Amino acid sequence: MECLLYVLVSISEEEKRAQLLLNLSVEKPVLEEDVELQWRPMFNALEFLPLPEKAKVLDDGRVLIAWPLRSDSDPARYISALTAANVFVMGALEAFEDGGYCYVELPKNGESAVRGNRCAEEEVFFSPRRVAELLSSATS
């Protein structure tokens, strides 16, 4: 069963958003020395993170990122990398190809993100727009 980790982030600063998208793309920098000093913390935080299947810019500076998860993948790795890159994570959920989704509980007080038990039957795997709605309303 395929699983996508959807993460909704918010970045109001356009240049920082562009850097995030770059660091999540196949064109991402390879060596730290090729990165401007101010963006090196982001590069280091995301350097070894697997590339997402999609990173889509929504309105209001939000970006919805979708990573295909393997059975041994831990969503916390992705959330903590984004947090270390100083990117504000609004919400995250795991969507399953055969239907249903479960929210990922975001870290509190320095702990790691964890798979939560807030789940629903609705099919959202192929509906990034619906995922964005769910993650936005969960945080509002």
Place this chain on the structure above:
Amino acid sequence: MSQHIEATRRVFDESCALNSEGRKLYYKELVSFVREWLISLPEDYAPYLKTLFFQGLLPEEHEKAMRAMEPLLICLCAPSIDREFIVSIFREYPIYCAAHAVELFRVHFDPNEEEKWGEVIQRYRYVVECLADQRVPWLEDPEEAGRFPFLRLYVRVFAKLHNGTSASQTVGATMLDYVESQFEKVKDLPASQEFLLSLRKRLTALLAGEADNPELVYSDPVLLEFLNRYSSKQLPPSLQLMVEEIYSGLSHHIDFFNGEIKY
């Protein structure tokens, strides 16, 4: 290194300049290639690849860092490679590692039409060429006995010729001797049968003078040398017999005489 990994097995000589400017450029090309093509790597391969490339180190446990692609990546990361190095690395790993490396190359890069990753593909091609070596025991692993990827590369040489293009760009053209030296061992394997049928079909068309672009094909050194080996009975017996049967069944065929083909 921004992520701690355990890597203690030295695979390259420490005295080599692993951080030179030229190597950094090559590393970028390699990372781009790996991201696009080696998608079966474990999720956490990237720090291992960097440690391998710039420090020459891997975990003690073979295949832990990069699964079946590990020996290929050692060869692609090494400061320099030669046949001895390539053979010695692949001999440390199960035979399916070599089979995977050859198959990926055969399917996507033979002949190479990609302009991207020039240095990586050039080195990769050399690795495949060097795997055509009896010391890499393709035929000795009982579980993999049905696999013989080099026979596929061999057939592609004649498929290219049949289709009217030069065979010299195919990697198979560099390993004809090897395949022919192993031919009698592999001809009866179940997995070989479809390739032998395909080989017969291509050779029949070529010997019947039906190649596209005949001017080019019937002066191609690879084909001339093949026919020379046939004329002097230097092909392996089964292949010699196959060509004889094809010739005798054709009412119209090309003639090979004095090192030239009349078609």
